[in-house]
Amino acid sequence: DAAAASWHFVETGRGDAAAASWYSLEGRRLRYAVGDVRDEVGGPVETAWLLLGSLGHLLDADDAVTALGRARDALVPGGTLFLELPHPRETFRLDDVGEDAWIAPLAGGAGDVRVAWGDDDDAFDALTQVRSATVTFEVVRDGAVASSLTDVVPTREFTLQELLLLARLAGGFDATVATYGGMDLEIAADDDELAYRLVVVLTKAGGAPG
Numbered sequence: 001d002a003a004a005a006s007w008h009f010v011e012t013g014r015g016d017a018a019a020a021s022w023y024s025l026e027g028r029r030l031r032y033a034v035g036d037v038r039d040e041v042g043g044p045v046e047t048a049w050l051l052l053g054s055l056g057h058l059l060d061a062d063d064a065v066t067a068l069g070r071a072r073d074a075l076v077p078g079g080t081l082f083l084e085l086p087h088p089r090e091t092f093r094l095d096d097v098g099e100d101a102w103i104a105p106l107a108g109g110a111g112d113v114r115v116a117w118g119d120d121d122d123a124f125d126a127l128t129q130v131r132s133a134t135v136t137f138e139v140v141r142d143g144a145v146a147s148s149l150t151d152v153v154p155t156r157e158f159t160l161q162e163l164l165l166l167a168r169l170a171g172g173f174d175a176t177v178a179t180y181g182g183m184d185l186e187i188a189a190d191d192d193e194l195a196y197r198l199v200v201v202l203t204k205a206g207g208a209p210g
Contacts, residue, residue, distance in 0.1 A: 037067040043074030049082040051183075056085060056155035059130055061166065064156075068170035068202075078207015081173075083163065083200045084183065091129060091157040111141035122152075129157050160189070160198065167202050174203040 023030045033041060037050065037058070048071045058064045071081045100117040119134040133155050138148045158166075160179065167173050181187035181195025189195055 038063055038070060041070055041074045044076045045074055045079065046076055047080045047082065048074055049084070051082070051084045053085050053155060055083055056157060057153075059128070059154060059156050064158075064166050065169045068167055069172070072170060072172045072202075072204055075204040076207075077204055079204045081202040081204070083202070085163075085198045085200075086157055087181070087189075087195055087198045088157075088159050089195075091159060106139070111139060111146065114138040114140055124157075130154050131157055158198075160200070163200050172205055174205050174207075177202060 023032065031045065035041070037054065041048070050067075050071065055064060055067065058067055068081070075081065102115055104113050104115070105111075106113060114137070116136045116138075117133060118131075122134055123132040124130075131154070133153045134150065135153050136148065136150045139146045164177060167177070178201040179189040180199040180201070181189045181191050182197045183199060185199075187194045187196075189198060
């Protein structure tokens with residue numbers, strides 16, 4: 001399933017911070033990379049995805065602009081960059097700050113890892129828009145928690161207007177931007193009932209007219 005595949009990718013990419021591995025899915029080659037998004041990422045590729053709020057780990061606007069520029073450089077003209085982030089309704093506390101949680105199997109059926117990201121009581125700095133996110137990892141074996149680790153990870157939360165400005169500062173993207181309310185592209189970003197994430201799709205300039 002998707003969780004198992006994702007965990008396999010993480011295990012494969014672990015070790016070298018710049019590690020990258022290629023996979024094949026439905027006739028397309030996929031490259032999973034682990035590293036600093038401010039570094040060069042190679043290419044050219046048709047699409048790049050920065051998921052799970054990864055851009056939020058860059059607390060400084062200049063770093064975010066650098067990361068967007070690196071992704072742009074890796075794309076072919078007309079290539080797309082997917083950014084998945086917390087929905088701005090959470091940033092402005094129009095909705096409760098939800099807990100993201102998922103489970104991934106350990107290699108060889110040795111158990112599971114449970115990850116919980118975020119808590120309603122996390123501190124939020126309104127000036128910097130940085131949330132101190134509570135993150136908990138649990139290793140579960142035979143139905144019982146064998147070990148656990150809890151930490152606080154600072155993450156920046158972006159508004160759509162900020163992301164568009166950062167993309168403009170990075171340069172090289174089309175003015176037309178697509179937005180969605182989740183990785184299901186049938187969900188509109190402004191859907192008050194169904195939208196739970198902010199997904200922004202940037203397109204590198206220079207592609208053939210649609």
